[in-house]
Amino acid sequence: MAFDLPELPYGRDGLAPHISEDTLNFHHGKHHNAYVTNLNKLIEGTAHATASLEEIVKASAGDATQAGLFNNAAQVWNHTFYWHSMKPGGGGKPTGKIAELIDRDFGSYDVFATQFKAAGGGQFGSGWAWLVLKDGKLSITKTPNAETPLTEEGVTPLLTMDVWEHAYYLDYQNSRPNYMASFLDNLVNWDFANQNLADAS
Template sequence: MILNRRHFLLLLGASVGSLTLEGCALAQNNPSPQNTSTAAPSPTEKSQAPSYAIALPPLPYGYDALEPHIDAETMRFHHDKHHATYVNNLNAALDKHPQLKGKTVEQMLQNLDGIPADIRNIVRNNGGGHVNHKMFWEIMKPKGGSEPTGALAAAIAENFGSFADFKNKFNTEGGKRFGSGWVWLVRDKDGKLEVVSTANQDSPISAGKYPIMGNDVWEHAYYLKYQNKRADYLEAWWNVLNWNEINKRFEQASKIA
């Protein structure tokens, strides 16, 4: 199956919920009434924020909603500090090249060679960090877990043998990622599901692969609770998965021609 680049980008915009740079207000200026996880910016910050700035999305649940599997303090600094820093760094870089404001972050990651050299690594690292984390918050929920259903369950069985085999492969790949990075379930250019890992904040999008789900294995994602026991974190993470959202991402991926 040949990946249609235009269709790929359109679907990324639909499933990842990408924000175009033009016309996007900062999330802090219009927070969700159900979430107070992000502090409002100061008047100075508001006045300096460009109208096309990339937004830091609010968490779709409270800091403590994923306990006991992911603790509130980790969620607080992971979202409010780490993700916010990626957003701020990306916006600062894009201020230097306003011609990019009509592109989504996913489009920039899909064609990094087309990004000006002076900000290419910033977009790769911080744009990847933003997109990766936006997905990360969305595919988790309180009282999650269980197993996928429907077409995704069938595809996992076809590609990996069983859900148990898939889960084991996913955890193994996440555990052996040296240093910082992510472990992913992706759809490749031929329509096959793969488990892969990437370094740092690299996105599978840059390799032409569609990220269906991914787990953050940077130490900041788990160290307060699990210390050096990454395997324990990887196992616990399955208890907070939002399979409804992951199924939606798979459905979007499956529409790629």
């Protein structure tokens, strides 16, 4: 079962001016597509050929002999999740259940935003910042490279912010803080986080 590059949930210009069409042409059309292509080559003729993407990620996690398989499968999953973590006209304070839990578990949205940006900014090199549900509470975490909370028992990813340089360099150059602020203020898809929260309960 070969995997296909998932369609973006909006047009390539749908996140402009905060993330440009040029960035999405490279990030989705080149980077994400390369992970899909590599993954299909790696699973062809193996026991993973009929497995789901989530099954491949979990089966290859932590196995040094499967590092190439894990890196490509996890990056396919992470990027697909990231595209849905944003929407045109998104950003700002959340509403619904996720807003209640942010206030309960962080004290306020502003505290959450500060900690989320600190996670993204504190990730040295390439990686991801995540809002997850763990043991019934919201938590912020960060992962390097292709690592993902999908592999952690009892942890449900709710949304993610990609902090690999190719996610923002064309639009923000070396200013990761400006990109992260724009992600929260203008892009984050709280409807997606609420849906993931509902699916977890």
